Amino acid sequence: MMTTPEPSAAPAAAAATSPERRLHPWSWLFVLLQQLRQFVVPLVAAFFFGGNRNELWPLIGVAVLAVTSLLQYFTYRYRVGDGILSIRSGWLHRSRREIPFARIHNVAVQQTLLHRLFDVAELRLESAGGQKPEAQMRVLRLDDALALERLIRHRGAAATPGPADVAVDDRVLLALPTAEVLRLGLVSNRGLLLLGGAAAAVSQVRPRLLPNLFESWGETLFGWAGSHHFGWAQYALAAASLALAFVVLLRALSIASALLQYHGFRLSEHGRRLTVERGLLARLRTSASRRRLQAWTLHEGVLHRLFRRRSLHVDSAAGAQGEHAQRTLRELAPIATPQSCDALIEHLLPRDAGWHALHWQPLDVRAWWRLWLPGLVVPAALAVALVWRFGAWGLLVLAWLPWSAFAAHRHLRHAGYALGPALVAVREGWWSRHWRFAEIDKLQALRLSRSPLDRRCGTATLWLDTAGAGPLSPPLRIRFLPEAAAQALYAQLAHALARRPLRW
Amino acid sequence: MIDQDTTTMHVDAGWQPLPPRAASLLMLGHAALFALPLALGLLVLVTALGLRMPLATGGVGLLLGLGAGAWYGRKVYRATFWRLDADGFALRRGRLWQRETRVPASRVQHLDLRHGPLERRWRLATLVVHTAGSRFSTVTVSGLDAADAERLRDRLARQLDDDDDA
Numbered sequence: 064m065m066t067t068p069e070p071s072a073a074p075a076a077a078a079a080t081s082p083e084r085r086l087h088p089w090s091w092l093f094v095l096l097q098q099l100r101q102f103v104v105p106l107v108a109a110f111f112f113g114g115n116r117n118e119l120w121p122l123i124g125v126a127v128l129a130v131t132s133l134l135q136y137f138t139y140r141y142r143v144g145d146g147i148l149s150i151r152s153g154w155l156h157r158s159r160r161e162i163p164f165a166r167i168h169n170v171a172v173q174q175t176l177l178h179r180l181f182d183v184a185e186l187r188l189e190s191a192g193g194q195k196p197e198a199q200m201r202v203l204r205l206d207d208a209l210a211l212e213r214l215i216r217h218r219g220a221a222a223t224p225g226p227a228d229v230a231v232d233d234r235v236l237l238a239l240p241t242a243e244v245l246r247l248g249l250v251s252n253r254g255l256l257l258l259g260g261a262a263a264a265v266s267q268v269r270p271r272l273l274p275n276l277f278e279s280w281g282e283t284l285f286g287w288a289g290s291h292h293f294g295w296a297q298y299a300l301a302a303a304s305l306a307l308a309f310v311v312l313l314r315a316l317s318i319a320s321a322l323l324q325y326h327g328f329r330l331s332e333h334g335r336r337l338t339v340e341r342g343l344l345a346r347l348r349t350s351a352s353r354r355r356l357q358a359w360t361l362h363e364g365v366l367h368r369l370f371r372r373r374s375l376h377v378d379s380a381a382g383a384q385g386e387h388a389q390r391t392l393r394e395l396a397p398i399a400t401p402q403s404c405d406a407l408i409e410h411l412l413p414r415d416a417g418w419h420a421l422h423w424q425p426l427d428v429r430a431w432w433r434l435w436l437p438g439l440v441v442p443a444a445l446a447v448a449l450v451w452r453f454g455a456w457g458l459l460v461l462a463w464l465p466w467s468a469f470a471a472h473r474h475l476r477h478a479g480y481a482l483g484p485a486l487v488a489v490r491e492g493w494w495s496r497h498w499r500f501a502e503i504d505k506l507q508a509l510r511l512s513r514s515p516l517d518r519r520c521g522t523a524t525l526w527l528d529t530a531g532a533g534p535l536s537p538p539l540r541i542r543f544l545p546e547a548a549a550q551a552l553y554a555q556l557a558h559a560l561a562r563r564p565l566r567w
Numbered sequence: 568m569i570d571q572d573t574t575t576m577h578v579d580a581g582w583q584p585l586p587p588r589a590a591s592l593l594m595l596g597h598a599a600l601f602a603l604p605l606a607l608g609l610l611v612l613v614t615a616l617g618l619r620m621p622l623a624t625g626g627v628g629l630l631l632g633l634g635a636g637a638w639y640g641r642k643v644y645r646a647t648f649w650r651l652d653a654d655g656f657a658l659r660r661g662r663l664w665q666r667e668t669r670v671p672a673s674r675v676q677h678l679d680l681r682h683g684p685l686e687r688r689w690r691l692a693t694l695v696v697h698t699a700g701s702r703f704s705t706v707t708v709s710g711l712d713a714a715d716a717e718r719l720r721d722r723l724a725r726q727l728d729d730d731d732d733a
Contacts, residue, residue, distance in 0.1 A: 380699065507674045507700030513665040528700035560671035561654035
């Protein structure tokens, strides 16, 4: 298990004179497996569905991969120096890499089920920007990995002088009991993603499998139904129960996935670094410095509200866009009560941020029609198409419009922004709400934009850009601001930013 | 903010237009951008529909695209302004959809200066300002006067040196 590491850092802590070390003797096996993983589905598929058994060429490929993995093991050395990690690798093409601990933003220790059987772990070190990690050590003995992680945490903190260095002990900020993880599964839509992913994977391997399945299933169903002559009530009942079964299936999948990924979730603080541990079978432990956190998102969906919960996410500058985005520290609280979310925010933001004391400014509710307008296009087009096909009944679609107008109105009633001495925050949404905020120090660029409609209404939109924001995270922007206010805010922020140095 | 550069360039000289030479560059660039797809698209469409005179139609498309591109390039030229003041660099773009992007000097990560063949001929340059942000992480200004661009680069880069590299 990957619980709190005991201070067994002694072997790695021997300063600059420490000897060169190798990865775990079994590491070549894991490298090989990693490389094979992308071939494994086609291989298995070819074996079971291909029919032609005398194709031995994949085995040659596997042998070549095995040899390269072994070579990689024999040529990969690392040495822990004074505040620096140097890595030598390669045989024909040699490379040597020096990574100062202070530059490492994110440390992730990952253990799959197989890793756990061998008592090893994969260590990944990430710096800001960059798609690839600075170093990826696959694999180390678990206690070596934890010792190295610990060392980096300490040296990283020591290299950046500050007042908060004295705190030594791990302090748990949030731990999710199983009941909470179950709630998380109920609330999230992981099941849908899982199902979609599975369908995509299946259609990659066997393109005709799913359509055929649906076809034969439909034929059986309709044949059976046709031979029984049901009334419309029975059909409605059948459809409703099918839909219900689907929803239940999705939720069950969601819960299973949440349990796998978030079982034993623990957010802890060690000096200035935050560490998240989670996972049922595969364990993941990732840590980042508190000041590397960029923009924050507090989210509350409809189901969240039903359970009186919220979720808290944060962008970190390291490796945010890469394929390993999920391994960086993003989720501070996958699910937690609003009070504990607020307490976390208060605790983790700098003291002068004043999350509680923010003075929220409402947006002008009279601009509701501008939220509503873009949503008119689809119903209008749909109505035209339906009227053309079914006659006047198609106009029923337009009944959606009053509702969407109402929703837009409520949305704006809830929306707002706040500018504190060190924090800027935006809130939006009505059914599904979010709060997005960042320290002013963490802003990178500003944009003031005015569409033709904006100019007609005398308003403007202010965009604030932060590092590490994913394409799916809500933007940090203030819409429908009166132009004078927008200009003033823009100038004020630009001036403040120019005075404050960028602190990673 | 007093340094030796203030003799050649004021710290804040207000909003600066692009030099008139940039108009030709932008018009040419947009004309090429508009004309080729339009001509090819029309050609393919006419051929696919089996109409007569595909080449002539393509030619008309080419001319139309050239005209529209040049017109649009001129509009872009007239709607683009930049500014360097004590707070940093700002770029104003667009007339219908106005966007003003500001990169505080303290947030500049690195800078690129590019000179294409035509730009070299007309003593123009493209300045690319990179920040660590995500949505507006690169701000590109093409058609700057080459000397202005170099001064911009030097001034914004000096700010970088002032920052410690801890």
